[in-house]
Structure formats: C-alpha cells, structure tokens
Amino acid sequence: MTDPSVETASAGTDGAPDAYGPFAYLSAPNVWLYRRVMRALMAEKERFTVHVRPEEVSAVLRTDGGEPVEDGTVGEALERLAQPAWGNLLAFPDSSRVTALEDFYRRRMLYQMSREGEAAERALAQYDAALGTRGALQSVALEDIVVLLTNLRDTVAAHTAGDAVDPALTHQTLRSLRDRFVELAENAVAFMGSMQRTIDLHDADVEAFLAYKEQLIEYLERFINDLLTRGAAIADLLTSIPDDGVEFLAATAAEREAADAAPGEADSARARVRETWLRQWSGLTEWFVSTPARESEAKLLRARARAAIPALLAVVRALHEKAGGRTDRTQDFLTLARWFATLPTDADRHRLWRSAFALAPVRHLSVTAATEDAWAVAELGNTTPWELAPPLEISPQLRRSGSYERRGKAVRVTDRTEAKRLLAERARHEAEQTAAARRRILTDGPRPLSAFGELDPAAFRLFLGLLGDALAAMGPQATTAQVHTSDGELTVTLTRIPGAGTMVLTTPDGELSGPDHLVDIASAVDRPEPGLAHVEPVGAFA
Structure with missing residues (x-):
C-alpha cells in the first residue's frame, strides 16, 4: 500500500x-x-x-x-x-x-x-x-430556564435578606442556565435554517416531507405557544432580579472559577470571569426582553416560526399540483414531439408546425377577402413559387396612410387631485380617531376594569387589543404583566385582583364581561416603566 x-x-x-x-x-x-x-x-x-x-x-x-x-x-x-x-x-x-x-x-x-x-x-x-444535526425547537429548554431563573431569583432574595447562600450551588445553577440557553439558541438557529432549506426544496425529500408535514406544523404551533407563554415568564424573572443581584451572581461565579487559577493570576482571572458572566447575563436578557428601541430575539424567532407555517402549506400545495400532472413548457414540447413523430407526411408536419408556433401570414398587411378566395380556389401547395400564386391585394387605406387602423384622439390623463384629497382627509380623520381613543383609555393611575364605564367602538377596539396582549403575557400563574403597543407609545400594566367579582364593559355594540382586574394604561414617554414582565420576550450569550 x-x-x-x-x-x-x-x-x-x-x-x-x-x-x-x-x-x-x-x-x-x-x-x-x-x-x-x-x-x-x-x-x-x-x-x-x-x-x-x-x-x-x-x-x-x-x-x-x-x-x-x-x-x-x-x-x-x-x-x-x-x-x-x-x-x-x-x-x-x-x-x-x-x-x-x-x-x-x-x-x-x-x-x-x-x-x-x-x-x-x-x-x-x-x-x-x-x-449531521438538524437542530430542534426546544420547549423543554424554556421550562428548564424558568426553573433555573426561579432558583437564582430566590438565591438573590436570600442574599439580600442576609441569609447564607451556597456558592457551589449558585455557580452550578448559573452554569446550567448558560449551557441550557446556549443549547436552545444554537438548536433554534439550526432548525430554522434546515426549515428554510426544506421550504425552498433544496434538499427536501418530497415523499418524506409530505409524510410528516402535519407533525411538523403541529410541532411549530406548539413551540410558538410555549415561547409566547414561557418567554413572558422568563422576561418577568429576568426583570425581577435587580442589578446588584446580578453583580452578586457574577461575583460568586468569578470567585469559584478563579480558585483554580495559577498562582499570581487569581485577581486578573476573577475580574475577567466576572466581566464574562455579566456580558452573558446581558445577552440572555436581550434575547427575551424587548425594548421600544428593538425587538427581542425570542420575538423574531416566534415570527419566523409563525411565518414558516403558511410557507410549508404553500410547498405542500405546489407538490400536490406537481404530482397531479400540472403541465409546463417541457411537457408541451414532449407532447408536440410525439405528434410530429406520428404524422404520416411532411405536409402534415408543416401544417402542425404553423399551427403550433403561429406561423401565419404577416397580420399587419390585412389580406382582403378577394385574395383569400383566390388562394382557396388555387389550392396552393408548399412549393408554389410566388410568381405563380395569385397576387396579394392590399387595402387602399394602408397604401395611403401607411397604417390600416384608423387612429382616434389620445386618451386624456385623468385628474386624480380630488381622489387624493379624499384619501388624505380620510387618513387624517382615522388618525384623529385613534388619538382620541388613546386619550379615552388613559387611566392616570391604576383603576379596576369595572370603572371604565361605556367605551365608544374605536376606544373599545384599542382597549380590547391591549387587554388581550396583557392577559396572554400574564398566563395562568403570574399575578401581573406589562405590555407595550407596537409603536411604544402606550404601556399597559395589568394586575390580578384576588377574589374579584365580575366586571361589565358597555359599548354601543354590546357588553363584555369577565373577571375584574386592576389596569394602568399610561403613555410610555410620560413616565418610566416599572420592572415587570414584558409580553414581547430579545441577544444571546456573548
């Protein structure tokens, strides 16, 4: 060898x-x-x-x-x-x-x-x-992150109260949180990449794709729901740990890891590890918590996963159309070739060629009826010379003007000034309605839902959308949640009232009833937002 x-x-x-x-x-x-x-x-x-x-x-x-x-x-x-x-x-x-x-x-x-x-x-x-890995959307990882962050929050609370804290357990919890989050982020990126390749049909096995499409769509829907609910819980836990608590966690991990440093390098190693942990915590926070300035990575991931569902359905539709014998240019040419092969004479093939590729006389000459009758009587063949064929009669109109068709006046340009004015007026009116609805639902401090009285339709639609986002962020376990409008102008803080009765909101279209809650709707630019959970759960570990 x-x-x-x-x-x-x-x-x-x-x-x-x-x-x-x-x-x-x-x-x-x-x-x-x-x-x-x-x-x-x-x-x-x-x-x-x-x-x-x-x-x-x-x-x-x-x-x-x-x-x-x-x-x-x-x-x-x-x-x-x-x-x-x-x-x-x-x-x-x-x-x-x-x-x-x-x-x-x-x-x-x-x-x-x-x-x-x-x-x-x-x-x-x-x-x-x-x-070899395809990646996965890990709902279990989200649940594990919630458990680990809950333990860290309790650890910070115990330290703040002066109780003894186990440094080894704290360090191990931080390491588990980091490893679980890195695994979640990397697998999500790998899965969405392979999902996009499947949608583009670059490496898709058609039969396998059609076999598991329903399970795949169900898988995406389940992860979207888990990311929405548990992402809000993770954002709530992250914002509930104060900055000095994060400093304590980073210092504890740095002290533990610097204990194994070489002699003379403990101080520099401790400072370096502490900065690394603070940077990683910031990345975790940015991954799940949105701000008015930017969207969170979790929200972007949820949007990509949601957009993948109709894209997958479009791929399924395209595959079914292809399997059902949908014609294309290739099939047309193959069919035409078979027709040519079965024709008995060249004259038949010439007629098929003229019919298939529209090889008719030049249409702008507009042959007269007399010429067509003469051609029919003569029964011209394909080899008849021009000089032996009946003459071509051309319309006098074409000889005089160079154009057979009679031209009329040019179409006048439509004046759309009035239509533009009406559209601008309608847009201004809708903007005024939206601004008035926002002013109508501002609470100037916390107040129960039952105190809102009657709402006009525009204010009720805006209020109902904010209330739905806040309830989705709160989930079945939390007691309070905070959401922002998409433009960041309004902040809604919703708090559960223990033992509250049933409230009724009245509108011209009917009544909305449900458990009473304490709601605070304020302009985000007028006062700072409190450290509560956000519905729009964003960054990654550095």
Missing part, C-alpha cells in the same frame, strides 16, 4: 514538524481506511485501553459495518499513522508475547493515540456531529 502524501506532508518551510500533521491523512488516497482505524482506536481509548495491537484493530474493523480489510493492510495503515510526518499514533515494541528467539527478532508493535492525534479525532467527530 503506497502513500505518496506521507513524504509531502512532513514539515513546513523551516524544517519544523507541521502542527496540523494529524489532519494530513484526510487528503491521502486511503482516507476512509485511516478514518476507520482512527475511530477504532478512539473507541478503545474511551474504554480506557492503553495500548492496542494490530489484530485487535482488525477485529474492530470486521464489526464496524465497513468493507473487509486484510490484516496486513491494517498493519500498514497503523505504521503510516504512527510516522512522524503525521503523528496520529505512538508505536512501542511489543515484547510481552516473546516466547522464542525468532519471536524477539520479528517486528511486533503496540499502538497508542498521541495527544495530537486524539485532538484531531475529537475535532473531526465534532465536525461530523455539527453537520
């Missing part, structure tokens, strides 16, 4: 060994054999096997599902991988089974993965895993 790449991958221009030599076998002719051998050695290392003999590697290759490999070929591959040019393996003489003098002179080797070879193999395994 020859391998010319061994000599070419040995060293750099300065004669030093190539630092990436353990990856050199990937461009060798027998790359898949080397990959199988390295996977076998990696599996043995994970079983804490120190040294491996060639026959043991051959036994593994016979059971890995690949093509059979001779023992001699496996031995040569091990020798190549152990050469200094690559350095994937370390080779040691095997003298443990020497029972005779001839055994001593026979070459027997034990092989062990080198540090560089193991690092390269782990990198390749990570690369294969990253390419």
